[in-house]
Amino acid sequence: MVYEGKAKKVYKTEDEKKYIVEYKDDATAFNGVKKGTIKGKGIINNKMSALLFKILEEKGIPTHFEELISDREMIVKAVKILPIEVIVRNIAAGSLAKRLGLEEGTELKTTVLEFCYKKDELGDPMINEYHIKAIELATEEQLEKVKDYALKINDILVKFFKSKGIKLIDFKLEFGLYDGEVILADEISPDTCRLWDAETNKKLDKDRFRRDLGDVEKSYIEVLERIK
Ligand code: C5P
Known part of the structure; x- marks a missing residue:
């Protein structure tokens, strides 16, 4: 794992130019003061992000998205944020x-x-x-x-x-x-x-x-x- 955020985990892969992003159900608000879980959120955010990244790529916006690999995971380009x-x-x-x-x-x-x-x-x-x-x-x-x-x-x-x-x-x-x-x-x-x-x-x-x-x-x- 290279990073764990409030809603996602990021993992290295064998290819140093690619990461795996895993979307969690954890939810935070107000800079982490409010914490909770939204059941199934990780699956929805993964799928929705993939769909929107694809649309944007088709319209000429470069994105980090590569492919969906499971309900909660996508492969992305290993960017420096x-x-x-x-x-x-x-x-x-x-x-x-x-x-x-x-x-x-x-x-x-x-x-x-x-x-x-x-x-x-x-x-x-x-x-x-x-x-x-x-x-x-x-x-x-x-x-x-x-x-x-x-x-x-x-x-x-x-x-x-x-x-x-x-x-x-x-x-x-x-x-x-x-x-x-x-x-x-x-x-x-x-x-x-x-x-x-x-x-x-x-x-x-x-x-x-x-x-x-x-x-x-x-x-x-x-x-x-x-x-x-
Ligand atoms: O809280 P605020 O009105 O500034 O948020 C503006 C937009 O940015 C909202 O759509 C919110 O979901 C998003 N946002 C976010 N992550 C943050 C702050 C805001 O996704 N850390």
Whole structure:
């Protein structure tokens, strides 16, 4: 094992350029303060990430995804993760709604990109592009690629989810370096996206766990069923 995170384990393989990612059912929120299990979540996040990575690859976004090897495991390219979380927002919710005093569900006139420094002991603080360059979390060229991909990924995913009756409110991306190039890594799942039913605005994502809204497992299953 090379890494164990809150929701995933990463293993080395015989091929030093490939890792195996195993998706767990463990769930945490509020930087690990709230802990729990969402039964079957690992299976759903594995399958959903694979499906979305394939769609993105077809549209020209390089990703770390190689192949699904079991319900909970995929083979990925062994990237070096950039220590930056990229948050993409289409509609105000969560921490943005709170910070700016907006009602959740308020439409944003343009897509908002935010960055956080991936550092558990600091609680992943929000940073801007100047911080990224000043403490060398990425080069200017890498940062431009990250921003360009994040906006393109948003366009592709907003359209995709819309066709399935789901609004993509916001989501988090992580990128890594592979052969010196920036590629999309980590996962795209109801753990990392806010997904609302287009008709009813019912939350179909991890906010059901964070906010004790019930139907957590059911909502994860519903998202996968709708998009597959
Ligand atoms: O909490 P906040 O509103 O800033 O989250 C924005 C988006 O980023 C949400 O979709 C959330 O699920 C995702 N996120 C994440 N991992 C984090 C922080 C946020 O997947 N560590």
